[in-house]
Amino acid sequence: MSASLVVTGIARLVTHDPAHGAADGPGHRPAAGDGSGHRAMPGAGAGLDDAWLVVDDGRVAAVGTGPPPAADQALDVAGRAVLPGFVDSHTHLVFAGDRSEEFAVRMAGADYEAGGIATTIAATRAATDDDLRRLLATRVGESRAAGITTREVKSGYGATVADEARLLRLAGEVTAHTTFLGAHVTPPGFDGRTDDYVALVTGAMLDACAPLAESIDVFCELGAFDADQSRTVVTAGQRAGLIGRVHANQLRPGPGVQVAVERGCASADHCTHLADDDVAALAGSTTVATLLPATDFATRQPYPDARRLVDAGATVALATNCNPGSSHTTAMGFVLALAVRDCGLTIDEAVWAATRGGARSLRRDDIGHLGVGARADFVVLDAPSPDHLASRPGMPLVQSTWEAGAMVSRTFHLDPA
Numbered sequence: 001m002s003a004s005l006v007v008t009g010i011a012r013l014v015t016h017d018p019a020h021g022a023a024d025g026p027g028h029r030p031a032a033g034d035g036s037g038h039r040a041m042p043g044a045g046a047g048l049d050d051a052w053l054v055v056d057d058g059r060v061a062a063v064g065t066g067p068p069p070a071a072d073q074a075l076d077v078a079g080r081a082v083l084p085g086f087v088d089s090h091t092h093l094v095f096a097g098d099r100s101e102e103f104a105v106r107m108a109g110a111d112y113e114a115g116g117i118a119t120t121i122a123a124t125r126a127a128t129d130d131d132l133r134r135l136l137a138t139r140v141g142e143s144r145a146a147g148i149t150t151r152e153v154k155s156g157y158g159a160t161v162a163d164e165a166r167l168l169r170l171a172g173e174v175t176a177h178t179t180f181l182g183a184h185v186t187p188p189g190f191d192g193r194t195d196d197y198v199a200l201v202t203g204a205m206l207d208a209c210a211p212l213a214e215s216i217d218v219f220c221e222l223g224a225f226d227a228d229q230s231r232t233v234v235t236a237g238q239r240a241g242l243i244g245r246v247h248a249n250q251l252r253p254g255p256g257v258q259v260a261v262e263r264g265c266a267s268a269d270h271c272t273h274l275a276d277d278d279v280a281a282l283a284g285s286t287t288v289a290t291l292l293p294a295t296d297f298a299t300r301q302p303y304p305d306a307r308r309l310v311d312a313g314a315t316v317a318l319a320t321n322c323n324p325g326s327s328h329t330t331a332m333g334f335v336l337a338l339a340v341r342d343c344g345l346t347i348d349e350a351v352w353a354a355t356r357g358g359a360r361s362l363r364r365d366d367i368g369h370l371g372v373g374a375r376a377d378f379v380v381l382d383a384p385s386p387d388h389l390a391s392r393p394g395m396p397l398v399q400s401t402w403e404a405g406a407m408v409s410r411t412f413h414l415d416p417a
């Protein structure tokens, strides 16, 4: 059994435990009942000021204010904020190759149409397992430095039976939340034969990949997979015991959200272009609307309307979508700042969506909050409140990141003197 730890000197401890009420400091609004007409996210903003946190055996054993209890070890965070570790419920972290030139061309006026996925497929197939392992380890390290303590990782840059299985095996070395995305695009060799490729994905590829994956995902989009093909992929995956997910309504309005809700998927991801029916369907379902605003930033798409989703009653998550083409970042603080500035969330809601919302998408109750009994995954900010994440975008505000009570990342600043 590991030694217990008491963390003291916490200026603001975000727990997301509704028992701790909603925050009432500056920047922690609007909430239900404040006259704004906005609906509240249960637990968003809940926490304690001038608080302490006790960790025992990798879990939150107690939280409180006033004199802290004794523990085997003590850490004084000297007036910093502590919040649940970020839960990044949508990433494509296993890839090789560089598409920064594609970004530059796009900034000069070209549209994003996902055609670059084939470039990454070629580079990824050519990489060795050890190459991919090294790249993955670097990305996991970067994401921990950004405060991410749990991540989902998709395949999708293999697009053969052997390569998709290989990517899932590698992903499984760094996370339990692996997603089979054989239906990312129709790869070279299947031009004009998307149905044949869907038959492969739902046949031999699924047989090889289902034992290595927790979820199945499909890119439902013009030029990728249509509604019927997407339904076929998700249904086959669910029959093989996988959780369903859909890349939905990313580049234009489309059927993705409806397919996700109809199939009882855990998440519909992107949700950039939604019709009223899509919002209503999400609000009336348990499918989480996972928003990826760093993608909309990098592809010059409009930003998704998170406010509309929350006010309708949908559950909203924020994730990075780290991939080489449309969102080459694991900077969750940046994602959160975009969600506040451009998607209509309050800061409390954005923090909730990047933690508890992601946990909902991954169907986890033990992470994304710091209630007693939760896994002790937390972030110490170099700031007294999470408000700084949104008001100081791009700054290295994560002082340290902890998983199950152990520090996994720490930012050092050299003394300027």
Ligand code: NIG
Pocket: 114, 116, 117, 120, 219, 247, 250, 295, 321, 323, 324, 325, 326, 327
């Ligand atoms: O979620 N849209 C599909 N997949 C990724 C993009 C992948 C790429 O461009 O390489 C996304 O944005």
